Amino acid sequence: MRNTAGIDVGMAPRSGASGGLGAAVMGLLGGRMHPRYEIIMQYLELDRFITEADLVVTAEGSLDGQTPLGKVPDEVAARAKLAGVPVIALACTIGKGVRLNFEHGIDAFASIRSKPCSLEDAISGAPKLLSRAAEDAARMVMVGMKLGARWRKAA
Numbered sequence: 023m024r025n026t027a028g029i030d031v032g033m034a035p036r037s038g039a040s041g042g043l044g045a046a047v048m049g050l051l052g053g054r055m056h057p058r059y060e061i062i063m064q065y066l067e068l069d070r071f072i073t074e075a076d077l078v079v080t081a082e083g084s085l086d087g088q089t090p091l092g093k094v095p096d097e098v099a100a101r102a103k104l105a106g107v108p109v110i111a112l113a114c115t116i117g118k119g120v121r122l123n124f125e126h127g128i129d130a131f132a133s134i135r136s137k138p139c140s141l142e143d144a145i146s147g148a149p150k151l152l153s154r155a156a157e158d159a160a161r162m163v164m165v166g167m168k169l170g171a172r173w174r175k176a177a
Contacts, residue, residue, distance in 0.1 A: 059097035069101055077163065078102040079156060081112045081134075087119020090126040099127030110163075112155045114144050132159060 047053035072078060080095040090096045099109045111131040123131065134155040135144060
């Protein structure tokens, strides 16, 4: 890009793997880069919904050690923590360094895939896979609630 437009976008914030198109728009058309959550927050009343929630469930294609570096689930978790609301993250891929997310507000995470599959199968089956994973997570929360009630009763 430096040779074409005289702008070095290679080291610009948010111009990484998923920001490639944005980097091209920035370099060739003079566009500006914004964190994804800033754009999303213009259209959602996320903070209001979070304060009214008992649990936040967020999702991402790949949850890993890079998630706290600007991916939407990190911002959702940070906002939920400010409101004292627990967060579960669902992802297609659970990658290297994923446990770092515990330090950034995600309380639990799970993969939507129950067995290995191709990327094409994961994409085409995403609605069904995500729905099943969300139900599984809800069932685990219900078990925790029953245990809590049982422990409170015993105390």
